[in-house]
Amino acid sequence: MQPSDLQPIIDQLSVTDSESAYFGIFEIPNIVDEEYCCIKANSAGLRLYASSLLSAAAQLEEAKDTPNITSISLQTNVSWIDQSSEVRLIYVEPYGKPAAEIENGNAWSDKLFKVGCAVAGIIVLGLVGLGCLKLVELF
Template identity: 30%
Template sequence: MNTQEINTTIQRLKESNSEATAYFGFFQYGVGRDESNIKANKEGLRLYAANLLEVSLEIDEREFKENKKEFFTIPEEWLSKNSEFCFEYVELFQQSKTKIEPDIEYKETWKDLLVKYIFIGVLIFILMSILVGAITIIGWLF
């Protein structure tokens, strides 16, 4: 999509969806990442999408000077007041995902090895104890 098509889409989304009836909020019912959700109606989703499209257009308009962070504030007049958390702004980047957040290869540390060897040692100890116990019980019976 080009900029004009995106602008047209944003305007259509904002004009066809009332902020008065829009409902959109972020909620968390636990502490894990998998325990977070968005509660929204159709109007709320469309208005939030329009805001994200505005952010995507803003990237082309910013200068991105060296070591200076660029932000785009998300308006929250129509967001749920009961929302447990809210994204106040979007930090803008021009780079690709691999330059922003490079993949980090996991390296096994000595602590990881220690835990693995302790687990194996405990497992061997339990199996040996079971074997000795079985031999002792069989010795008592015969």
């Protein structure tokens, strides 16, 4: 979409009453070895945050031929964003690669490491079991 196509949507979302809006991003506790977050919001807060993101998207489109743009600020100090929010998105950084080229944290080397650890664990358990059998045979 072109910035001119986004502007009517941004304008429509921006007229949402900010007095009743609520938006925050919080970490989910008690999840082992992973970092997950959730959004706590009402519909007005989601509309205002969507407006902020669409505005950043329009600015990215307008500035895509400008190499010196390093970031586009998002709204942070507004009344409808919870000040105790654990995650604060403060800017959007332009990234020119398509999604298929973005490195994912779950690379094949990470999976191989997990499989290697599992195999090593099985070998250790097998050797411990074999050692116990040899001890029983001695007595």
